[in-house]
Amino acid sequence: MRVTVDVGSAIDVAALTVRRGGRVVLDSLSCRIAPASVTGLLGPSGSGKTTLMRSIVGVQRIAAGTVSVFGLPAGSPELRARTGYMTQSVSIYDDLTVAENVRYFATVAGAGRTAVARTIDEVGLAGAARQLVHTLSGGQRSRASLACALVGDPELLVLDEPTVGQDPVLREELWDMFHARARAGATVVVSSHVMDEAVRCDRLLLIRDGALLADDTPAGVQAAAGTDDMDAAFLTLIRQSGQEPLGGRERGIDGGADGRADAVTDLAAKAAEQRHTRSDASDTGGRHARGDRQGHGQ
Amino acid sequence: MTPAITPRILAATAARILRQLTHDPRSIAMLVALPVVLMTFLYFMFDGAQPLISNLLLIMLGIFPLVAMFLITSVAMLRERTSGTLERLMTTPSGKLDLLFGYGISFGIAAAVQGLVAAGCAYWFFSMSTAGSAWLTVLVAILGGLLGMSLGLVSSAFARTEFQAVQMFQIVVIPQSLLCGLFVPRADMATWLHVLSDLMPLTYVVEALQQIGAHAEPSAILWRDAGIVAGCVLLALGLASATLRRRTA
Numbered sequence: 001m002r003v004t005v006d007v008g009s010a011i012d013v014a015a016l017t018v019r020r021g022g023r024v025v026l027d028s029l030s031c032r033i034a035p036a037s038v039t040g041l042l043g044p045s046g047s048g049k050t051t052l053m054r055s056i057v058g059v060q061r062i063a064a065g066t067v068s069v070f071g072l073p074a075g076s077p078e079l080r081a082r083t084g085y086m087t088q089s090v091s092i093y094d095d096l097t098v099a100e101n102v103r104y105f106a107t108v109a110g111a112g113r114t115a116v117a118r119t120i121d122e123v124g125l126a127g128a129a130r131q132l133v134h135t136l137s138g139g140q141r142s143r144a145s146l147a148c149a150l151v152g153d154p155e156l157l158v159l160d161e162p163t164v165g166q167d168p169v170l171r172e173e174l175w176d177m178f179h180a181r182a183r184a185g186a187t188v189v190v191s192s193h194v195m196d197e198a199v200r201c202d203r204l205l206l207i208r209d210g211a212l213l214a215d216d217t218p219a220g221v222q223a224a225a226g227t228d229d230m231d232a233a234f235l236t237l238i239r240q241s242g243q244e245p246l247g248g249r250e251r252g253i254d255g256g257a258d259g260r261a262d263a264v265t266d267l268a269a270k271a272a273e274q275r276h277t278r279s280d281a282s283d284t285g286g287r288h289a290r291g292d293r294q295g296h297g298q
Numbered sequence: 299m300t301p302a303i304t305p306r307i308l309a310a311t312a313a314r315i316l317r318q319l320t321h322d323p324r325s326i327a328m329l330v331a332l333p334v335v336l337m338t339f340l341y342f343m344f345d346g347a348q349p350l351i352s353n354l355l356l357i358m359l360g361i362f363p364l365v366a367m368f369l370i371t372s373v374a375m376l377r378e379r380t381s382g383t384l385e386r387l388m389t390t391p392s393g394k395l396d397l398l399f400g401y402g403i404s405f406g407i408a409a410a411v412q413g414l415v416a417a418g419c420a421y422w423f424f425s426m427s428t429a430g431s432a433w434l435t436v437l438v439a440i441l442g443g444l445l446g447m448s449l450g451l452v453s454s455a456f457a458r459t460e461f462q463a464v465q466m467f468q469i470v471v472i473p474q475s476l477l478c479g480l481f482v483p484r485a486d487m488a489t490w491l492h493v494l495s496d497l498m499p500l501t502y503v504v505e506a507l508q509q510i511g512a513h514a515e516p517s518a519i520l521w522r523d524a525g526i527v528a529g530c531v532l533l534a535l536g537l538a539s540a541t542l543r544r545r546t547a
Contacts, residue, residue: 020547057389061545075544077391084388091382095318106388107310133322148386 009055010035010156012188016065018051018210025051028065033189033203037147042234048210049191050088052160056189057085062292069156081110084154088161088191097124097127098144101133102151106190109152117156119151124170139165146174150181157181157188163197173216175200195230206237211240268283302395305438311392311400312407315374319408325370329408333362333416341424348425355426356511357480359417359435359501363409363443368471369464371405371450376463379454388544398535401447409443410436430510434520438510441527442503446471449499449535455541473498479508499530 008279009032018026026048033039041049047064054060055067060237067074070082070277102116120129123143127137132146157178163171175197178188182202198204199218206214206221206257214221216236218230225240319326337355344351378384378397387397413436421424428435451469457463477487477495484495495501506523513520 054385059385059388059545061547075389080308080389081391083389085386087382087386091386093318093383094315094381095321096314100314100317104310104314105386105390108307108392110306110391154490 001221009033010036010070012066012068012187013052013055014066014068016052016067017063018048018055018060020051024210026055028201028210029207029210031064031205031215033187033205033214035187036182036185037202037226038178038188038190038200039205040198040202041161041205041207042193042195042198043207043213045193047207049207050160051179052086052159052207053160053189053191056156057083057158073127081154082153082155084109084149084152084157084159084161085145086149086157086162090133090141092133092141092145092148095132097130097132098136099129101144105148106151109154111152115151115153122150124173134144134250141169142166143170153186155186157186159188159190161191161193163190163192171197195234198230198234206234206296208238208241213237271295302393302398304391304393305324307396308390308399308403313394314401315400315404316407317325317372318374319404324475326408329366329412330415332366333358333412336362336421337416337424338459346425349426351424352426352428353508353511354433355420355424356428356507357478357504359413359420359439360500360507361478361480362410362416363474364446364449364474364500364503365407365471366412366465367405367443367446368450368453369446370469371401371447371459372454372463372466373460375401375451375454376457376460380507384542385546388542389449394539394542397428398451398538401451402444402531402535405447406444409440411448413439413443425470428511429514430512430516430520434510434516435507438503438524440508441506441524441531444499444531445499445503445527445534448531448538450542451538454533455538471500474498477501478504481503499527502526502530 011031011033013029013031013033015028015030016026017024029048029052037161040236041052049058055062055077056069056074058073058079060065069076069079072079093104097103098120099116102111102120106113106116117126117129120126123146124145125140125143128140128144131144131269133141136144142162142165146261149157149159159178163174166174178190179200182188191199198221201218204214204216204218205212212226216224221237222230222233225236227233227236305397325333338356339356340354341351344354378387384397385387395466417432417436417439421432423512453466454463475485477491479495484492484501487495506520508526509517509520509523518535
């Protein structure tokens with residue numbers, strides 16, 4: 001696994017505060033994301049991952065702080081041709097085929113025609129390219145949406161839960177592809193709530209309650225928590241931070257103690273659910289004919 | 299700054315919206331066939347009596363495209379907002395005007411198809427006659443479609459759900475249809491209704507069509523009315539552009 005030496009940052013988030021509906025979603029969050037690397041945003045649902053991603057691509061109204069990408073303010077027109085963003089919901093046109101969707105976003109991004117077929121192949125949808133999106137399975141739809149973000153070969157890839165609903169074989173391939181993109185120079189930011197995906201990232205940002213809980217390599221997180229198991233490591237870090245004072249942070253409807261308890265149970269539930277899918281997955285794994293499972297450094 | 303419109307993106311957007319429409323043949327069939335069916339009702343309701351039926355169908359040729367394009371556009375734009383495609387487009391080099399004019403071009407083409415079929419049927423099957431050119435009739439019908447499209451784009455900004463989007467029809471389109479001169483000639487309306495009617499753009503679509511009906515050569519009032527409607531379309535597109543925010547809460 002690559003360890004990125006400090007060569008400046010691709011993304012610089014400084015004291016970012018975002019309020020949504022009167023609630024503080026991100027609270028003076030600061031972080032830096034290294035270029036040409038895969039950075040994982042992890043945390044329970046509602047922790048602010050999506051809001052941080054929206055801030056990075058420049059569509060989030062922010063209350064305070066700054067976000068800069070490649071030295072420019074996030075959302076600058078110059079950045080838009082260099083950014084690929086995949087939202088958490090499948091944000092493509094249901095009533096178009098996969099190829100028509102990818103071709104449209106390719107043209108918007110200024111990508112060449114050859115990029116369309118290559119990208120569709122890259123997400124494993126070559127066989128479904130001429131199918132209307134609303135006839136696809138959930139996992140296929142999500143990959144079609146991913147293809148629309150990848151198609152311009154953007155220097156910044158911001159992917160909100162791109163591996164949700166994918167079987168283990170495809171998940172493996174997608175993570176390999178994210179790393180291939182990073183090796184080619186792209187800055188890849190991937191959110192996930194599946195904790196065993198954390199080890200696949202070069203660097204992790206653990207977010208909880210709109211604040212940064214950890215910014216470290218997977219190995220660093222494991223060492224700090226004193227366990228190799230990522231689920232356990234995160235639970236430990238959350239419990240550790242739970243004992244720290246909240247520093248007078250303004251809280252919304254979910255009061256401090258309750259919010260913490262919720263986050264821990266949420267995460268524990270996610271971990272249980274994911275262990276469940278993992279045992280399911282071993283059944284479905286064999287069905288996939290694509291044999292080129294490249295092993296990935298665990 | 300980046301240009302407000304990138305021809306490449308505008309063309310791709312218009313083509314994309316048209317392609318979405320062509321994947322929905324039932325919508326196209328309804329778009330084209332419904333005006334003909336409704337005109338058939340009108341024709342037989344009034345036993346084809348002239349000049350009543352000519353005057354009536356001429357007004358309907360302005361109302362059909364407005365109604366159809368308003369409904370289609372407001373739902374299509376609402377889907378852009380709720381599905382996340384709008385948010386995604388806002389992270390791309392696409393400008394707001396690329397999107398809005400993309401709707402204008404594609405639904406303008408749809409309005410042209412609808413207008414040609416409806417006007418063709420009116421002239422040939424329902425013995426509608428106008429003193430002026432049939433092509434001008436089609437052009438004004440297209441203008442009515444563009445008006446419906448632009449009003450649909452604006453009103454979708456004020457709807458959170460499909461239910462609300464469709465109800466906007468009752469706020470935006472029905473009052474205009476009531477007061478445009480279809481049911482009661484504008485000259486016979488009470489002053490306050492006449493003033494309201496003056497403020498509604500559909501009134502000028504209908505008046506322009508009536509000018510074509512009455513005069514062999516394009517009249518000054520026709521050009522003025524066409525100008526007013528075109529101005530309203532641009533105004534509505536400007537308003538719609540203001541409701542498209544790159545950054546949202």
